[in-house]
Each structure stands twice: as C-alpha cells, then as structure tokens.
Amino acid sequence: MxxxxxxxxxxxxxxxxxxxxxxxxxxxxxxxxxxxxxxxxxxxxxxxxxxxxxxxxxxxxxxxxxxxxxxTAQVGVSPTGLQPYFVNSILMVVPAVAISTVLGALNGYILTKWRFRGDTLLFGLMLFACFIPFQIVLIPMARILGLLGIAGTTQGLVLVHVVYGIGFSTLYFRNYYASFPTELVRAAMIDGAGFFRIFWRIMLPVSGPIAVVTIIWQFTNIWNDFLFGASFAGLSAMPMTVALNNLVNSSTGVREYNVHFAGAIMAALPTLLVYIVAGRFFVRGLMAGSVKG
Amino acid sequence: MGFLDISHVSKAYGSVQVLHEVDISVEEGEFIVLVGPSGCGKSTLMNMIAGLEPITSGDISIRGQVMNGVHPSKRNIAMVFQSYALYPNMTVAQNMTFGLEMHGVPKAERDKLLADVAKLLQIDHLLARKPGHLSGGQRQRVAMGRALVRKPDVFLFDEPLSNLDAKLRVDMRTEIKKLHQKLGTTIVYVTHDQIEALTLSTRIAVMNKGYIQQLGTPKEIYDTPANLFVATFMGSPAMNILPATVKLRDGLAYAEISDVEGKPQLLQFSQANLASWDGKNVMLGIRPEAITDIDGADRKSKNIQRFSNLVTVTEPAGSDTFVTMTASGRDVVARMRADASVAARDRFEFAINMDKAVVFDPATEARIP
Structure with missing residues (x-):
C-alpha cells in the first residue's frame, strides 16, 4: 500500500x-x-x-x-468553584448524547430499511432541524418546558438538546445505512428476526464508525452550548459553559486571570478528551459514509 | 393443486403493472426456473413468494395454505440472495443457525443440524470464520447452507451464481443440481442466464414484460418455443429467424427463402398443416445446430433440405465451427463440426434439418403448431 x-x-x-x-x-x-x-x-x-x-x-x-x-472560586453568588457545574454538564450531556444517538440510529434504520409513503419528505423535514437558528425557538421552547414542568431543570436541557440533536444524528445514520445492503435485512426477516431484533443483531454491530461520529458531534455541540444553558437552566442545573462565564464576570476585587484560564481549560477538556480517544474513528466514520467499501 | 401454487397473481406499483395474471403450479420436488431479461418481473415474483413484496391480486399458496399476507418467516421458505446477504458481524456458524435461533430451536438441535449441513456442503472447516474472510464460492456455499439448515418447504434462489467468475459458476451449477437430486427439495430459481435455466430446471417459466411467455420442460422450451421471444431468448447462439413465404407444390408446403444474391430457394416443411398459409409470409426459426454441412447432418432426421449459399465468415471455436451466411436479408449462423471443410467467401451446400425448424406467425409472433 x-x-x-x-x-x-x-x-x-x-x-x-x-x-x-x-x-x-x-x-x-x-x-x-x-x-x-x-x-x-x-x-x-x-x-x-x-x-x-x-x-x-x-x-x-x-x-x-x-x-x-x-x-473555591466565586461563581455568581456562591464560592463553589466550577465543580458542581461540571457535574451538571455531565448529567446533561451523557443522557442527551445517548438518547439523541439511539433515536438517530432508529430513525436512520426506519428511513432506509422500512420505507413508507412520504419517508423522503419526512427526512427532508428532519434535515430542516439542522438549519433552524437557535434564537428562533427560545421563546416557544421556554413555553413548552414550562408546560411540561421541567423549566430550569437538567431534564429540560436534555430534552432541548435531544430535540436539536435528532436532526443531525438522523442524517448521519440514514446516510450510513443507505449503503447498507437491504438484502441483509430481507434475509433476517426470512430468518424470523423482528424489527428490533434486526436492528440490534444485524444493524448495530456494524454501526461502530457512524456511532462514534455522531457521539463526538453531539458531545461537542451539547457540551459547548451556551445559549440554551443560559436561557433554560436554573441555578441548580447551570452547565459548565454558563458557569465559566459567571466565574469570569464575578468580580470581587481583583480579576483572577490565572483562575479564569484554568477554568476555561477545564471547560474545554472533556471535548478534547473525546476527540483524542475517538478521533481515529471519527475520520474513519466520515469516510465510511461517502466511500462504499 | 400443486405444492406451491401461484394463481392469477398480479403486481402493480401505482398504475404500473409489472406482473400480469401469473399462473404456475409447482409439484413437490420440482426445480422451477424463472428466466427472462432484466425488468421482466421474475425477481418481483420471487419476492412475492418469499413474502417480501405484497401481492396486488391473486393467491400464492404453499402446501395448500394461502400465504397472502403471511410474514416471510412463517412461510417455511428459505432464500439464497444474489449478494449472499451473509451477516458480516457473525461467524459462518452463527450465520447458518441465526434462523433456527430466531425460531426458538434449542442449542443442541441447532448444533446437530449445523454439523449435518456443514458436512454435506463441505464447509466444516469454515464455521468459525467471518464472511469477510471467505472466497466467493465459499460464501455461496454458506448462503446455501443457511437455507438448508432450516429444512424449508420451498427454496428460493435469486440469481445465486451471477456474482461468481465463469469457471466457478459452472462448478456451482453442477453442485446445485447434485444437491437437488440428492435432497429432492422444491426449488424456485431466478436467473437471466438461459444456460442455467436449461441445465438446472425440471421446468422453465420464460418471462417477459410481466407475462409468462411459456412454461414447460427445457426440451419443450428449446424445441417448440411458444413465440418469437422465447425462441430468440433461449439458446446460444440465438435461433435464426428468417422471413419466408409458404409455397404449396403438389400438396406439400415449402418455405421460400432467398440466398445472398436474392435468388429464391425452396425448403420443404416437415409441418403438415401449413396448407392454409399458402402464399403468405411467415417467420422461419432454425437453430444454429440444425444447419450443418451435408456429412454432419443428423442421420435420424427425415427431412434434410439443401440450401446453397455463400459463406460470409467462419469462426472456429474449438469444439464447433460457427459459419455465418446471409439469407432472406438476415445473418444466419450455422453450428458445424469442428473439421467441416468450409471456407469464407465460398459457395457452400448447407444441410438444413427441417424437422427441427419452427414457424411463427409474423403478426402475432406465436408459433404455428
């Protein structure tokens, strides 16, 4: 070679x-x-x-x-440091990434292997979700979170990020599964496997590369999100990005630049870590979708 | 009532009708081949037997039980796909027993069935491998093995040999035929290769444009094709089709065809009932092997007609020599012995075995019996 x-x-x-x-x-x-x-x-x-x-x-x-x-640093009104907000971010990011990835995989599977009337239109509409600017939905979303009774909570943030993530994760999985031979699904149907069994035993085991791509993408976006965190999170659910902002803006006397720098690196570390661990698969997964093996 | 009954089955996608009132009754142990050019509806028909495509109208029944709307896994069928469709993440053994597992067969029994089939197909040594590490022929065997372990009522083969190279294809063809003779299972086999159809089948259904053109034994299909389409589709090189005029002389019917210079010559028909066609145009169909040199003519034939014409080209192909001439304005191919003494641009006395000739109505394209 x-x-x-x-x-x-x-x-x-x-x-x-x-x-x-x-x-x-x-x-x-x-x-x-x-x-x-x-x-x-x-x-x-x-x-x-x-x-x-x-x-x-x-x-x-x-x-x-x-x-x-x-x-110990002053974040907003309390001298807690970034620690509790780091935990908040983890509590938000892990379920949001997991749920949006699983739903995206299911959507991709259905849109390619269980075709139905109007499926391309539906996919087109889902794609639209990738292009809607966040600002547009802030107020309606706040209303919905209020109606559901999860305004200001971590669950509320998870919901927002899942809703926004599905568009991208569906796009990734749909394009990946489109090149997956349909004959395999038919063979499994004749073998007697049902909808979920085919997904679990036939599709998922070969979805590694695209799952990694989706997870990295979702993780980075959700972890780094500031707007939704600042708009929808209450004090108890505030994510790292918002807390970092508060840390930098909480002036009790001198500006502690060294603390701000340390905090900023902390906020960036998890996404860096995900890239370093899974970056290899990221490129491989991006290639797998475009070049048919 | 056959073992597998396809009665009045039609299929339409919206307003496009792809299958028209198909009727096939398959007996137990038969090897039926559906053959036709791409887009003729043969794969659609097979998918409907498998339950992968819904039936627009008509019934498909297996063992007397109507299968319309029954899930593929509950029809007791097994299918071998063109791409083999082996699960890439499973070993050969897992691939073969996946269906049994899904049907709740206990592990001990699965292992026994697997061992039996693996031995039959000589793939015991491959069981622990993944499909990615197998050659084309091995994958083909595994795909057949996966179908065999299920012990289904009907086997469906969807162009199973088209992904193999030429030599392997011939080997696997023999293999499939042997397997059918040994197990006596009912097989429906889809192919676009007419040689596969002729060699493997007990009966052939020739399809075109969503219609069954002819259903019959390989010999019937080859010797007495129902129409021009079947005549030209089956056989290689294809049957020669010449425009001819029927002439009645002393109560005997003759075909008038012309040589390359346009000079008419008469060939006596073996068919007895062409009197009503006197003076009319017909299409005369003659297989290449029915046109030979005089020494090579079939001695059992009662009606060898001579036809003098110029030879355009000779193509020695080892076992045979293909000789081309022009008659009635068409290229005509003759298949002769390898050592027939014939040379290009010579005038040559061709011997035509009219017992094997068939006549078609040019208007309807149907064979005149």
Whole structure:
C-alpha cells in the first residue's frame, strides 16, 4: 500500500520541502499560541500575570489557580468553584448524547430499511432541524418546558438538546445505512428476526464508525452550548459553559486571570478528551459514509 | 393443486403493472426456473413468494395454505440472495443457525443440524470464520447452507451464481443440481442466464414484460418455443429467424427463402398443416445446430433440405465451427463440426434439418403448431 502510493505522490524538491514544512510549523505555532497562553498563565500566581509578561513561562509553578477554579472560586453568588457545574454538564450531556444517538440510529434504520409513503419528505423535514437558528425557538421552547414542568431543570436541557440533536444524528445514520445492503435485512426477516431484533443483531454491530461520529458531534455541540444553558437552566442545573462565564464576570476585587484560564481549560477538556480517544474513528466514520467499501 | 401454487397473481406499483395474471403450479420436488431479461418481473415474483413484496391480486399458496399476507418467516421458505446477504458481524456458524435461533430451536438441535449441513456442503472447516474472510464460492456455499439448515418447504434462489467468475459458476451449477437430486427439495430459481435455466430446471417459466411467455420442460422450451421471444431468448447462439413465404407444390408446403444474391430457394416443411398459409409470409426459426454441412447432418432426421449459399465468415471455436451466411436479408449462423471443410467467401451446400425448424406467425409472433 505505502509502496504503491509513493509512485503516485507528487514529487517535491528539497528546498520546496523545507519551505513547506517551515510554513506548516509556523501555522501550527500560530494556532497553538492561545493554548500556550492559557496553559502557562493558569500555572502562574496572579502577581506574575499582572506584573509581568503574559508570554513568559511561570517562575513559580503552582496549581493554586486550578484548585481555586475547581472548588473555591466565586461563581455568581456562591464560592463553589466550577465543580458542581461540571457535574451538571455531565448529567446533561451523557443522557442527551445517548438518547439523541439511539433515536438517530432508529430513525436512520426506519428511513432506509422500512420505507413508507412520504419517508423522503419526512427526512427532508428532519434535515430542516439542522438549519433552524437557535434564537428562533427560545421563546416557544421556554413555553413548552414550562408546560411540561421541567423549566430550569437538567431534564429540560436534555430534552432541548435531544430535540436539536435528532436532526443531525438522523442524517448521519440514514446516510450510513443507505449503503447498507437491504438484502441483509430481507434475509433476517426470512430468518424470523423482528424489527428490533434486526436492528440490534444485524444493524448495530456494524454501526461502530457512524456511532462514534455522531457521539463526538453531539458531545461537542451539547457540551459547548451556551445559549440554551443560559436561557433554560436554573441555578441548580447551570452547565459548565454558563458557569465559566459567571466565574469570569464575578468580580470581587481583583480579576483572577490565572483562575479564569484554568477554568476555561477545564471547560474545554472533556471535548478534547473525546476527540483524542475517538478521533481515529471519527475520520474513519466520515469516510465510511461517502466511500462504499 | 400443486405444492406451491401461484394463481392469477398480479403486481402493480401505482398504475404500473409489472406482473400480469401469473399462473404456475409447482409439484413437490420440482426445480422451477424463472428466466427472462432484466425488468421482466421474475425477481418481483420471487419476492412475492418469499413474502417480501405484497401481492396486488391473486393467491400464492404453499402446501395448500394461502400465504397472502403471511410474514416471510412463517412461510417455511428459505432464500439464497444474489449478494449472499451473509451477516458480516457473525461467524459462518452463527450465520447458518441465526434462523433456527430466531425460531426458538434449542442449542443442541441447532448444533446437530449445523454439523449435518456443514458436512454435506463441505464447509466444516469454515464455521468459525467471518464472511469477510471467505472466497466467493465459499460464501455461496454458506448462503446455501443457511437455507438448508432450516429444512424449508420451498427454496428460493435469486440469481445465486451471477456474482461468481465463469469457471466457478459452472462448478456451482453442477453442485446445485447434485444437491437437488440428492435432497429432492422444491426449488424456485431466478436467473437471466438461459444456460442455467436449461441445465438446472425440471421446468422453465420464460418471462417477459410481466407475462409468462411459456412454461414447460427445457426440451419443450428449446424445441417448440411458444413465440418469437422465447425462441430468440433461449439458446446460444440465438435461433435464426428468417422471413419466408409458404409455397404449396403438389400438396406439400415449402418455405421460400432467398440466398445472398436474392435468388429464391425452396425448403420443404416437415409441418403438415401449413396448407392454409399458402402464399403468405411467415417467420422461419432454425437453430444454429440444425444447419450443418451435408456429412454432419443428423442421420435420424427425415427431412434434410439443401440450401446453397455463400459463406460470409467462419469462426472456429474449438469444439464447433460457427459459419455465418446471409439469407432472406438476415445473418444466419450455422453450428458445424469442428473439421467441416468450409471456407469464407465460398459457395457452400448447407444441410438444413427441417424437422427441427419452427414457424411463427409474423403478426402475432406465436408459433404455428
């Protein structure tokens, strides 16, 4: 494989190669700069930031800011740190991702293997959900959450994110299952497997790549969401993103930049982790949908 | 009342009628082949027998029981698909016993049935493998094995050999025929390959445009095709069809056809009842192997007619030599012995076995009996 591809790769001379790498490295550095600033400053005492260069490495390495951001910093009115909100976010993200992925898989399965009159129209309408701007639905959604009696709760946020997630997860699974041979479903029908049995025993075992894509996509979107969290979450259900905002805006005297940096990294870590763990499958899953094996 | 009865079955998608009043009665142990060009409705008919497509009108019954609306898994049928449709995430053994598991057969019995079928098909050594690690021929066997373990009333084969290479296809064809002889099961087999149809079947249903054109034994289909479509679809090279005029001389009927220069020549018919066609045009159908050199002519035939014409091209094919000439304005292919002494651009005395010739009405395209 690698031997064969050497012949087809574009040949470049030595100088060109150096030039290309130089530019690539330059861009990479530029891209990594904010991360560097955040990391180094989160590990400095506050006096070093206010008094010195933001770009320099810490003279006194300390994790004081991290501990403070996690458990003692002032968030809004209470000095709790980000810890409880981190838990809120987890409680919101895990069920929301799980439910929207499972529903998306079921929808994709039905839309491709149990075709019915008007199914393409229905799929088109579901696709529409991907393009509706969030702002439009804020007020109707608030009303619905109120009617259901889950306004301000984590369950309410889960519902909102599931409703918004289904459009994308259905799109992913439908396109993946469209290239899955229908003869297999027919064979399983003749073998006596029912609707859910076919889904569970035949479809799901081969859905790994697209499930990973969906989970990463949903996890990132729901974890990073600010608007719905700020609009619909009460104090007890406030997610990490909103809490981070409150942390930065709660000024009791000095602005603790090092704590803010630490908090921001904490808020970003879970999505980073998901990418690192499952990123390999992400690309593979994206390819699987487009290139028929 | 047959074992599998298809009576007055029609299928329509909206206003498009794809099957028209199909009637086939299959006896137990028969090997029925549905053959026709793509789009003729043969796969639709098979899917309706399997219960994968609803029936628009008519009845399909198995063992006297009407199956309309019955779920595929409750019809006691098994199907071998064109793509084999093996479950990619399961091993060969799991693939073969999945149906039994779904029907609640206990594990011990499943294992016994699996072992029996695996031995019969010589795939014992493959049981632990995944379908992705099998060759085309092995997948084919596993797909048949999966059908066999169920011990169904009717086997349905949907173009099972079309994904194999030419040599393997011939081998598997023989294999399927052997299996049918050994087990005596009822098989419905869909193919577009007329050779498969002729070699495998006990009876053939030739289909075109949603109609059954002819239902009969391979010999009936080959020797006495019901119409022009069946005549030209079955057999390779295809039957030669020539426009001819019927001439009555002393009470005997002759076909007048012309050679390449347009000179008319008379061939005496073997058919006795063509008197009413005197002076009319007909289509004369002659199989390539019924046109030979004089030495190679069938000695059992009572009516060999000579026809002198120029040879256009000769194509030696090892076992036979195909000789092309032009008669009545059409290319005519003759199939001769490999060592027949015939050369291109020579005038040659062809021997035509008129016992094997068939006549069609040019208006209705039906065979004149």
């Amino acid at each position: 690698s031997v064969a591809s050497q012949d087809t790769a574009v040949k470049t001379g030595g100088i060109a190669k150096v030039f290309i790498y130089l530019i690539l490295i330059l861009f990479a550095l530029f891209y990594l700069l904010p991360l560097y600033v955040m990391l180094t400053n989160s590990l400095k005492p506050l006096s070093e930031i206010t008094g010195g260069n933001m770009m320099s490495l810490p003279r006194d390495w300390t994790i004081e800011a991290w501990l403070s951001a996690w458990s």
